[in-house]
Amino acid sequence: MTSHSEPKAKNPMVKITADGKVIEAPKGGNLLKALLDNGVSVPHYCYHPGLSVAGCCRMCFVEVEGQPRPLISCNATVTENMVVKTQTETVKNIQKWNLAFHLINHPLDCPICDQAGECGLQNYYMQFGKYESRMEEEKVKKRKVIPIGDHVMLDTERCILCSRCVRFFDEVPKTSEMAIFNRGDRSEIGTYEDKALNNNYTLNSVDICPVGALTSRDFRFKRRVWFLKDIPSICPGCSTGCNVTISQDPIEKRTYRMRPRFNEEVNGYWMCDYGRMRYKHTHRESRISTPLIKKAATLIPTEWDETKHELFTIFKTPASQISVLITPQYTSEDITHIYDFFTKTIGTQNIFHCADSHLASDSTVTDELLFRRDKNPNSQGLLKISAHYKLQEQNLSLFQQKLKSDPWTILFIFGPHDLEAYPEFLSWFKENNSLKTKIYIGTQVKHQIPLFDLLLPTLTFIETEGTFVNFKGLSQKLSRGVKLIPEAKPICEILC
Amino acid sequence: MLIKRPPSYHKLFFFRGMLLGMTVTLKHFILNLLRIRKIPTIQYPEKKRERSARFKGKHILTKKLDGSIRCTSCLLCQTACPARCIKITPSEHPDPKVEKFPISFQIDLLRCVMCGYCEEACPVDAIRMGQEYEWADYSESSFIMDKEYLSNRPALQGGVISKVNS
Numbered sequence: 013m014t015s016h017s018e019p020k021a022k023n024p025m026v027k028i029t030a031d032g033k034v035i036e037a038p039k040g041g042n043l044l045k046a047l048l049d050n051g052v053s054v055p056h057y058c059y060h061p062g063l064s065v066a067g068c069c070r071m072c073f074v075e076v077e078g079q080p081r082p083l084i085s086c087n088a089t090v091t092e093n094m095v096v097k098t099q100t101e102t103v104k105n106i107q108k109w110n111l112a113f114h115l116i117n118h119p120l121d122c123p124i125c126d127q128a129g130e131c132g133l134q135n136y137y138m139q140f141g142k143y144e145s146r147m148e149e150e151k152v153k154k155r156k157v158i159p160i161g162d163h164v165m166l167d168t169e170r171c172i173l174c175s176r177c178v179r180f181f182d183e184v185p186k187t188s189e190m191a192i193f194n195r196g197d198r199s200e201i202g203t204y205e206d207k208a209l210n211n212n213y214t215l216n217s218v219d220i221c222p223v224g225a226l227t228s229r230d231f232r233f234k235r236r237v238w239f240l241k242d243i244p245s246i247c248p249g250c251s252t253g254c255n256v257t258i259s260q261d262p263i264e265k266r267t268y269r270m271r272p273r274f275n276e277e278v279n280g281y282w283m284c285d286y287g288r289m290r291y292k293h294t295h296r297e298s299r300i301s302t303p304l305i306k307k308a309a310t311l312i313p314t315e316w317d318e319t320k321h322e323l324f325t326i327f328k329t330p331a332s333q334i335s336v337l338i339t340p341q342y343t344s345e346d347i348t349h350i351y352d353f354f355t356k357t358i359g360t361q362n363i364f365h366c367a368d369s370h371l372a373s374d375s376t377v378t379d380e381l382l383f384r385r386d387k388n389p390n391s392q393g394l395l396k397i398s399a400h401y402k403l404q405e406q407n408l409s410l411f412q413q414k415l416k417s418d419p420w421t422i423l424f425i426f427g428p429h430d431l432e433a434y435p436e437f438l439s440w441f442k443e444n445n446s447l448k449t450k451i452y453i454g455t456q457v458k459h460q461i462p463l464f465d466l467l468l469p470t471l472t473f474i475e476t477e478g479t480f481v482n483f484k485g486l487s488q489k490l491s492r493g494v495k496l497i498p499e500a501k502p503i504c505e506i507l508c
Numbered sequence: 509m510l511i512k513r514p515p516s517y518h519k520l521f522f523f524r525g526m527l528l529g530m531t532v533t534l535k536h537f538i539l540n541l542l543r544i545r546k547i548p549t550i551q552y553p554e555k556k557r558e559r560s561a562r563f564k565g566k567h568i569l570t571k572k573l574d575g576s577i578r579c580t581s582c583l584l585c586q587t588a589c590p591a592r593c594i595k596i597t598p599s600e601h602p603d604p605k606v607e608k609f610p611i612s613f614q615i616d617l618l619r620c621v622m623c624g625y626c627e628e629a630c631p632v633d634a635i636r637m638g639q640e641y642e643w644a645d646y647s648e649s650s651f652i653m654d655k656e657y658l659s660n661r662p663a664l665q666g667g668v669i670s671k672v673n674s
Binding site for chain 1: 580581582583584587598599600604605607608631632
């Protein structure tokens with residue numbers, strides 16, 4: 013991802029010994045990375061595999077045989093037959109009293125800190141610290157609760173000056189917005205005159221912050237992290253398909269945040285702020301909560317049994333009068349089921365898709381890092397499946413033409429989960445005399461709601477298992493989380 | 509299968525057991541009637557037993573010296589609670605030195621098992637178990653105590669001030 017990424021295949025693998033265990037590592041590579049990759053735990057704050065080496069936290073000390081004194085492993089290179097010891101008394105002592113230095117001016121406001129539960133200071137104190145503080149001086153007070161940008165909250169008091177955020181903005185989005193100001197124990201991180209961070213990657217600095225100095229304003233005070241369960245998934249925000257971890261509370265049945273998951277081929281360690289906010293449209297309050305049916309020109313909530321009965325009568329109409337429109341926000345499995353059901357069980361060929369074949373394979377990024385123009389996660393998957401059924405030519409513009417000319421009476425719309433990706437969705441849609449029944453299957457619908465005769469709630473990307481195909485044609489798996497709407501049903505249960 | 513039963517006249521022997529029981533009853537009756545043994549009867553609604561200082565009764569939310577609520581809504585009591593009876597909604601405080609405070613704090617007394625784990629888990633002495641134990645009521649909804657009731661109910665006479673960490 014960055015220019016500082018590790019040298020890969022060109023370096024020969026050599027054997028080194030760490031705590032008596034023989035491991036293989038690339039010669040000349042980073043020693044700390046080699047140790048961490050092979051399951052040897054070494055405490056560290058300032059080292060991050062996606063960033064350059066700073067060597068300022070002084071936590072990752074190890075002893076190497078033949079070296080006169082302990083050295084920081086993040087700045088050491090792997091050499092053949094080196095013998096590394098991470099558990100000696102000297103190393104443990106260094107880590108313990110180094111941590112004491114880090115905590116000298118730390119405010120210890122864990123009860124109000126959002127990082128509590130996944131904080132580097134808490135974890136390492138319990139693992140390596142456990143000392144009695146010998147500090148007699150007053151703690152240095154610094155500024156707290158400074159909003160920098162729409163997504164990040166800064167607390168300079170909690171900072172341990174690892175400079176990960178500073179290096180992140182220097183190296184990844186290359187905006188260089190953060191820096192360390194002042195000297196000595198008054199040093200603090202920040203932006204110049206507390207200017208707002210203005211790029212699409214600000215929340216990555218919150219992820220890489222090992223303490224609670226940078227916290228997310230979106231997640232602020234929402235939930236303590238130990239209540240959350242992590243689900244590996246794929247971001248539905250654009251065609252890049254960044255690998256993410258979704259945090260859900262299984263008891264409250266609510267999603268709280270999305271964070272990047274490492275995948276070297278797709279997104280590295282990062283993801284954009286736009287993508288991170290995509291979990292919001294899965295909230296209960298913005299979704300269709302029950303099936304709705306139109307009776308006497310108003311939509312009223314109904315039971316699934318009644319809608320099943322209604323669908324059964326609809327499917328009895330001649331197949332040529334049934335038409336279908338699919339948006340590329342469903343998993344490949346769902347799309348296959350839709351095509352399979354309408355071509356084989358119903359026997360209609362009027363299946364249209366909203367995927368733009370030029371946009372879907374467009375590999376240019378709008379912000380020179382990850383974000384792509386196509387705001388659909390599965391355009392490629394939809395195009396591939398439609399090609400398999402030989403219906404790839406039936407796109408949105410053809411649908412709009414045929415809507416005027418063809419005598420369709422039934423229209424199924426598989427709507428987008430994320431309305432921000434389709435601000436204009438169905439704005440061209442007008443009342444048509446020949447169309448008698450319009451059925452909307454989806455999770456969200458806004459101003460177009462009076463158009464439809466039947467609205468059926470289905471599941472979002474968080475609640476379904478399946479595959480998204482990204483712009484490169486790479487299939488990636490989504491895992492199923494907690495079902496957020498009890499009344500919603502998967503596509504395969506609605507169409508059966 | 510044949511089961512050998514005792515002969516029918518055996519059931520007349522219950523008189524012996526009954527008389528033995530009656531003697532025990534009679535003994536206690538006489539001992540108490542003549543006040544030979546002094547049993548500690550308390551005339552309950554008029555007189556009440558003294559509780560130990562460690563008694564775990566109805567919860568109290570303590571206050572700071574300035575009268576605001578001490579709880580920082582760290583949710584540790586909610587985490588420790590085995591009955592899941594505590595529900596806290598944290599919110600942003602306008603004062604950056606306070607930063608976080610509970611905008612709502614509810615305890616469901618019907619779920620509570622009076623274990624006192626919340627009191628132990630609290631890092632700032634914000635929740636205590638009080639002395640009250642009489643809370644019979646007519647409707648279930650009246651057992652859900654809110655922030656105002658927990659910190660300011662009439663029985664607390666203006667609330668409890670905690671001086672820990674202040």
